[in-house]
Amino acid sequence: MASALTQTPRTRGKVDAVIVGLGWSGSLMAEELTRAGLNVVAIERGKWRDTATDFPPAVDMDELRWATRRGMMQPQAVETVTFRNTPEQTALPVREWNCFQFGWNVGGAGTHWAGMTWRFTPWDFEVASRVKRRYGMDGLDPGLLLQDWGIGYDELEPFYDRFEKIAGTSGKAGNLKGQTVPGGNPFEGPRQSDYPTPPLKDTRWMGLFRQTTEAMGYTPFTIPAGNISTEWTNPLGVRMGPCTYCGYCEMFGCGNWSKSSPQACILPALTRRSKFEILSEAEVARVNLADDGKTATGVTFVDANGQLWEQPADIVVISAYQIDNIRLMLLSGIGKVYDPATGKGTIGRNYAYQTISGANLFFENERFNPFIGGGALGLQIDEWNGDNFDHSGLGFIGGAGILVNSTNGRPIGLSDQVPEGTPAWGSEWKRALKHSYQNGTAIFNQGTSFAHRKVFADLDPTYKDRHGQPLLRVTFDYNENDRRMAKFTMDKAVEIGRKAGAKTIQAFNSAEGHNTPYDQRSTHTTGGVVIGADRETSALNRYSQSWDCHNVFVLGASSFPNNAGYNPTATVGALALHSARAIIERYLDKREGLVAA
Amino acid sequence: MQNFTKFGRREMLAGGTLGLAATAASAALINGESASTTQLSSDALPDTTPDLTGAPYLSHAEAGLVGAVFDRLIPQDDLSIGAVEAGCVDFLQRQLAGDWGHAATRYRAGPFRPGTPEQGDQSPLTPRERYRTGLKAMALAVSKATAKAFGDLSADEQDDFLRAMEAGHHGDTLKSVFALMLQNVREGYFADPLYGGNKDMAGWALVGFPGARYDYRQEIDRPGADLGLAPVSLMGRTRVPGQAGGAA
Numbered sequence: 001m002a003s004a005l006t007q008t009p010r011t012r013g014k015v016d017a018v019i020v021g022l023g024w025s026g027s028l029m030a031e032e033l034t035r036a037g038l039n040v041v042a043i044e045r046g047k048w049r050d051t052a053t054d055f056p057p058a059v060d061m062d063e064l065r066w067a068t069r070r071g072m073m074q075p076q077a078v079e080t081v082t083f084r085n086t087p088e089q090t091a092l093p094v095r096e097w098n099c100f101q102f103g104w105n106v107g108g109a110g111t112h113w114a115g116m117t118w119r120f121t122p123w124d125f126e127v128a129s130r131v132k133r134r135y136g137m138d139g140l141d142p143g144l145l146l147q148d149w150g151i152g153y154d155e156l157e158p159f160y161d162r163f164e165k166i167a168g169t170s171g172k173a174g175n176l177k178g179q180t181v182p183g184g185n186p187f188e189g190p191r192q193s194d195y196p197t198p199p200l201k202d203t204r205w206m207g208l209f210r211q212t213t214e215a216m217g218y219t220p221f222t223i224p225a226g227n228i229s230t231e232w233t234n235p236l237g238v239r240m241g242p243c244t245y246c247g248y249c250e251m252f253g254c255g256n257w258s259k260s261s262p263q264a265c266i267l268p269a270l271t272r273r274s275k276f277e278i279l280s281e282a283e284v285a286r287v288n289l290a291d292d293g294k295t296a297t298g299v300t301f302v303d304a305n306g307q308l309w310e311q312p313a314d315i316v317v318i319s320a321y322q323i324d325n326i327r328l329m330l331l332s333g334i335g336k337v338y339d340p341a342t343g344k345g346t347i348g349r350n351y352a353y354q355t356i357s358g359a360n361l362f363f364e365n366e367r368f369n370p371f372i373g374g375g376a377l378g379l380q381i382d383e384w385n386g387d388n389f390d391h392s393g394l395g396f397i398g399g400a401g402i403l404v405n406s407t408n409g410r411p412i413g414l415s416d417q418v419p420e421g422t423p424a425w426g427s428e429w430k431r432a433l434k435h436s437y438q439n440g441t442a443i444f445n446q447g448t449s450f451a452h453r454k455v456f457a458d459l460d461p462t463y464k465d466r467h468g469q470p471l472l473r474v475t476f477d478y479n480e481n482d483r484r485m486a487k488f489t490m491d492k493a494v495e496i497g498r499k500a501g502a503k504t505i506q507a508f509n510s511a512e513g514h515n516t517p518y519d520q521r522s523t524h525t526t527g528g529v530v531i532g533a534d535r536e537t538s539a540l541n542r543y544s545q546s547w548d549c550h551n552v553f554v555l556g557a558s559s560f561p562n563n564a565g566y567n568p569t570a571t572v573g574a575l576a577l578h579s580a581r582a583i584i585e586r587y588l589d590k591r592e593g594l595v596a597a
Numbered sequence: 598m599q600n601f602t603k604f605g606r607r608e609m610l611a612g613g614t615l616g617l618a619a620t621a622a623s624a625a626l627i628n629g630e631s632a633s634t635t636q637l638s639s640d641a642l643p644d645t646t647p648d649l650t651g652a653p654y655l656s657h658a659e660a661g662l663v664g665a666v667f668d669r670l671i672p673q674d675d676l677s678i679g680a681v682e683a684g685c686v687d688f689l690q691r692q693l694a695g696d697w698g699h700a701a702t703r704y705r706a707g708p709f710r711p712g713t714p715e716q717g718d719q720s721p722l723t724p725r726e727r728y729r730t731g732l733k734a735m736a737l738a739v740s741k742a743t744a745k746a747f748g749d750l751s752a753d754e755q756d757d758f759l760r761a762m763e764a765g766h767h768g769d770t771l772k773s774v775f776a777l778m779l780q781n782v783r784e785g786y787f788a789d790p791l792y793g794g795n796k797d798m799a800g801w802a803l804v805g806f807p808g809a810r811y812d813y814r815q816e817i818d819r820p821g822a823d824l825g826l827a828p829v830s831l832m833g834r835t836r837v838p839g840q841a842g843g844a845a
Contacts, residue, residue, distance in 0.1 A: 052635035061809035062831060064788035065643050075702030085715055092712040092719055095704040204820035244812040255811070367821050371806055372813040411787040411806050424763070425670040425779060426756065430803065434676065437804040463706060516715035 003468040005285055007308040009300060015039045018299055018313035020284045020328065021320030023108020024569060025555035025576040027262040027270060028163070029317050031236065032580035034273045036588075041311060042276070043301050045283045045320075046074065049105035050263055055253030063410040067251045072112045074102035081323060082460040085477040085514045087340055093463050093471065098517040100525065101251075102321045106280055107262040109321060109523075110569070114250035114375030114407065115226030115259050117169040118566035119160050119574075122153035122189045123387040127450075127562055130387065131397050139395050141480040145350060145451040147561050150533035150542040153189045156574045159581075161192055163573035164224075167260035168232035168240045171195035171224035185221045187382040197228045200243065203406040205368045205441050206379050212500040218381040223403060225376035226260030226569070236269040247408040249375030259375070279303070279311075285467060287316050287332035287552060296334075296552050302467060315583065318554045319576070325558040326351075326457050326528035327472040335529075335539050335548045338456050340475075346539040346547075348457040350530045351474065352563045354522035355400070355447035355482040357490035357509040361502035362419050363439040370437065371409030378405035384489050385565040386448065396484040398448030401565045402493055405444060409437070419504045443493040446522070447486055447511075449563040452479040457528050474525075478511040486511040524568050529558040531575070533595075541595040543587075544579035550593045553579055644695055645791050653690040654698065654725055659732050660686055665748045667782045669755050677803040678796065685785030688794035692781065698725045724777065731774025738767050789831045798836040801828040808836075 016038035019026045030040050049055070049072075065071045081100060082091035094100070103109040123130055128146040131137070163169075173194040174184025181194075199222035202210060206222075213220045227243040234240065243258040257264045270276055281304035288297045288310065298312035318325050329335055329347045338349035380403040382388055391397055416424070417440045418432040460473035478486075490509050497505045510519050532538025535547040544559055546552040555576045557568040564571075586594055655663060664681045673679035680686075692698055700723035709721050722730070739747045739758060747755060761767055762775040785794030787801070789809060795801065801808050808828035816824055828836045 049638070053638045054641050056637075057811045059637075059641055059643065059831070061811060062643060062789055064784060064792055068784060068788075069697060070702070076704035077702055080704045083716055085713070089713065090710070092710060092716040093704045093706070094717060096718060097702075098717070201817050202820065203817065207820055242814070244814050245817050246811045246813065248811075367823060369816070369821070369824060371810075372817050409806050411800060411804050412784055414804075415783045415787065425759075425782075427672055427674045427676070430671065430674065430676050434804055437806070462708065514713075514715050516717065518715075518717050 004302045004306045004308050005300075005467050005469070009308040009310045011310045011312065012041075014298070014312040014314070015041045016313065017041075017315040017317060018043065018311050019317045019319055020299060021045070021108060021318070021324065022106050022262065022278060023103055023319065023321075024110040024262060024573055025319035026108070026317065027266040028166070028573055028576040029319060029555060029580050030276060031266055031270050032577065032584060034270065034275045036584045037275070039275045040277070041279060041313070043279045043282045043284050043299065043311065044106050044108075046103060046105035046108070046280065048278070048280045049107060049111065049253065051253065051255060051257055055255055057255040060252055060255040061246065061248045063412050066248070067410060068412050070097050070101075070251065072104060072251065072253060073097070074104035077466070079324075079465045080471060081517075082463050082471050082473045083517050084473070084475055087454060087475055091460055091473045091475070094517045096518075099520045099523050100323060100517060101523045102323070106267070106278060111253055111261045111263060112251050113226075113261075113569060114567070116376040116567035117164065117167060117171070117224045117226045117260065117570045119188060120153070120564040120566055120571050121187060121386045121388075124562070124564040125149040125152050125156075127397065134387070135391060135397070139393075140397065141452070143453040143479060144481055145453060145537075147350075147532055147534070147537050149531055149561055150538070151531065151578070156578060157189065157192060159574035159577040160570060162235070162577050163570055165196050166234050166236065166265050167226050167573070168197055168228040168234055168265065169195050169224050169226055169260065169570075170197040170200055170229040172199045172222060174221060183221065185380070185382055186219050187385065187388045195224060197230050197232050200225050200227065200229050200374060200377050202379070203368070203372055203377065204366070205404060205406055206377070208500055209379050209404045209443075209496070212496060213381050216496065216499055218383055220379045220381050223376055223378045223380050223405075225374065227254075227374035227376050228258050228260065234265055236266060238265055238268045240264055243374055245372050245374055245377065247371045247373035247410065249373070250407060282309075283467070284328065285331070285469060287318070287328065287334060289332065289334070289549065294549055296549055314551060316552045318552065319556060322525055322528065322556050322558040323457075323472055325554055325556050327459070329529055329539065329554065330459050330472075331469060334546055334552060337458060340454055340456055343453060346530070346535075346537065348528050349537070349539075350451035350527035350561050351455050351457050351476060351525070352449040352451050352527045352560065353476065353515070354524040354563055355449050355478065355486050355511050356445060356521040357400070357447065357486040357493065357507070357511065358442055358444045359490070359493040359497045360417075360442050360506040360508060361440070361497045361500070362436060362504040363441075363501065364503045366439045368438055368441055369409070370406065370414070370441070373406045373408040375407055377407065378403050384492050394484070394488065396481045396488070398450060398481070398485050399565055400445035400447035400485065400489040402443060402445050402489065402496070404441070411437070420506055443497055444521075445486070445489040445493055446565055446567070447482065447489060448565045449526070450479065450481055451527060451562055455479070477515050483511045524557065524563060526557040526560040526563040526568060529554045530561040531559045532561060535597050541593070543582035543594050544575055545582070545587070545594055547593070547597060550591070553583065555579060643791070645793070646691065654693040655690060655728065659728070660690070662732055662736060662747055663689065663728075663778065665755065666759065666778055669752065669759055670779055670782045671786050678799050680782050680786055683786055683796045683799050684790075684794040685782050688785030688788065688792055689781050691793050692784075693725050693728065699723055727774060727777055731770055731777070734768075734770045735762070735774060738771060791830065791832050798828040798830060802836060
């Protein structure tokens with residue numbers, strides 16, 4: 001196949017900023033920059049998709065199409081990753097649907113996400129310095145790459161607040177300006193204001209978990225949700241509607257304007273601005289650099305008809321999926337590639353994931369009505385998350401949010417939810433499934449993940465995408481620190497399950513064996529183009545600005561030096577808004593690095 | 598819909614001719630929403646009937662073998678109808694005729710090499726090819742082991758053979774096609790009836806799933822209650838209690 005990339009490109013008119021990937025980060029950045037008067041072009045690989053035209057209730061409640069066949073996600077045929085557990089292995093392509101859930105539409109993964117809208121705790125941003133201060137490094141996995149983010153919770157707090165108000169997040173504050181508030185998460189960092197909308201209601205299973213964990217002395221709280229509980233008009237003037245607990249959320253679009261997404265929260269305002277333009281079904285191949293190698297001149301992209309284009313711009317914002325952010329930096333030659341042998345280089349460094357364990361539970365005479373659900377509908381306890389407990393002598397750092405999640409009762413996906421030892425077919429399976437449908441559930445530990453010297457991403461030497469460009473190669477396995485944490489928190493989940501009265505309890509631990517992308521308990525891959533205070537160990541400064549190329553900004557979970565025991569989206573949003581303010585208030589006048597190297 | 602009035606006149610978007618379309622790129626390149634347009638996108642409706650005007654992909658004999666297997670995987674019993682009556686073979690024929698059968702979304706570029714279990718299935722085959730080769734190998738293996746065709750075995754003998762396939766005792770090809778059949782029969786039994794299976798929503802009635810309902814704001818206030826909700830399909834039909842398919 002002749003690659004479109006060998007054509008002589010046509011050239012578009014120069015703009016102030018080009019945004020690569022129009023998900024949460026890209027649309028937040030575009031909203032800020034256009035409001036500040038800049039001309040912005042956003043280039044998005046997926047199609048234009050919107051609530052009424054593409055996933056109204058008439059087509060949304062279709063498990064086979066959206067969940068089983070992943071109708072909203074980018075096919076592997078378009079681009080996938082290659083994967084291996086160790087640098088000694090040969091990476092092979094991940095050919096089928098797997099844990100990497102790239103968006104395939106304007107709105108990105110922010111359209112099909114579940115909606116959990118967490119802030120990270122203050123500790124998550126300063127792991128290196130706080131661990132050294134409280135415990136020292138003795139007894140920890142010596143390969144861990146711990147480093148502070150170069151920005152703290154307090155500085156990000158106003159941007160978390162702004163993101164929640166744009167998203168309409170439902171929840172209950174646990175810490176208002178330093179005062180503990182009953183009903184919320186007592187371990188969260190101080191908030192300047194409560195959530196925009198009240199918490200969602202409890203399902204039967206949430207009620208049982210609440211009662212059980214309270215009796216055990218824990219402090220359960222409703223998970224902050226982007227499936228919002230009431231009507232909300234956000235600061236951009238966009239109105240959202242209440243969640244109907246329909247159970248078609250994660251992997252689906254929302255037909256109710258009640259799941260926070262670029263479509264539901266930002267694009268209705270943004271697409272009305274004359275200084276904004278979307279080029280959809282257009283794929284950016286690389287960022288172009290000036291001869292000095294220190295300034296981007298714009299991007300090269302391929303349109304839906306296979307035509308090659310250049311889009312010149314003064315500022316390039318890379319806000320694709322985390323995996324693609326790493327890949328675009330590598331394809332464009334921005335920054336130094338991480339070398340696991342020497343530990344030098346930053347692009348591809350600090351790759352991390354989410355460390356999952358928990359317990360599957362089967363009760364005897366329950367009626368959970370699992371079809372009453374929402375992607376973020378759930379409760380959590382944070383006693384075993386982050387550094388909320390004393391780790392002395394444990395041999396690991398970090399922890400997990402221990403949560404229950406009433407997402408859905410979709411039967412294809414639940415057809416394996418029978419106790420171990422049950423046949424997978426036949427009348428015995430049917431009987432077990434009928435019982436488990438109302439009596440089966442789980443406790444899920446969403447754990448921290450720390451970067452490790454031997455875990456990284458780079459370009460694959462063999463496998464290519466449809467345009468002939470190398471796929472990203474991911475080299476990942478769980479490290480000893482995260483394995484110990486997962487086992488520790490797994491035992492806590494089992495104990496809660498027992499106290500809740502489950503008849504059969506089956507513990508699970510993703511980090512027990514080797515990682516595989518087909519373990520789909522979490523989609524949260526992070527790192528690879530991280531922020532930090534030291535350009536030797538980070539690709540970006542605290543404003544998400546490339547250390548090497550001052551007019552390139554990179555947004556997404558690729559920025560995280562380590563992953564917390566929470567979902568990433570609100571932190572992604574807060575970092576995007578923080579970066580946008582820095583561009584507008586500081587960068588436009590100077591046009592140079594905002595932090596002295 | 599959202600309230601757009603606050604933003605004054607629509608500065609940029611109007612139907613299909615958007616913004617700077619005139620400046621450069623081809624018209625197909627630039628898309629955007631018109632606030633007043635709520636007409637479904639051209640590909641918004643599901644592809645439920647891929648071209649079935651020609652012969653179905655699986656031959657009569659292949660479909661017969663699949664049906665015999667499906668009816669052991671989800672048999673008729675006191676709980677509900679069996680897989681074939683529920684339409685699962687028709688469901689499969691439609692799936693094989695469409696994108697899924699052709700592995701349209703799968704990464705299919707070589708080189709093809711065996712990998713570690715963690716690297717997953719590296720086969721170059723599409724689901725259509727996996728059925729064709731798998732069913733052929735299965736028929737041969739059954740004949741070799743029992744001197745009969747699968748359909749002529751007793752239910753217990755069929756189950757014994759399927760258990761051996763599932764466990765890999767008949768090799769990787771049979772193990773793989775068994776897994777594929779189990780996946781597809783469950784899909785056919787539980788997907789919306791508009792894909793050709795789940796007749797009368799029998800699969801949903803079996804487990805008590807209300808189907809394509811979109812609003813449980815009243816029901817969430819009754820935790821643990823027997824809600825007695827009859828399932829609803831995207832085709833706009835409600836299951837009639839007592840309908841074929843077992844207890845509602």
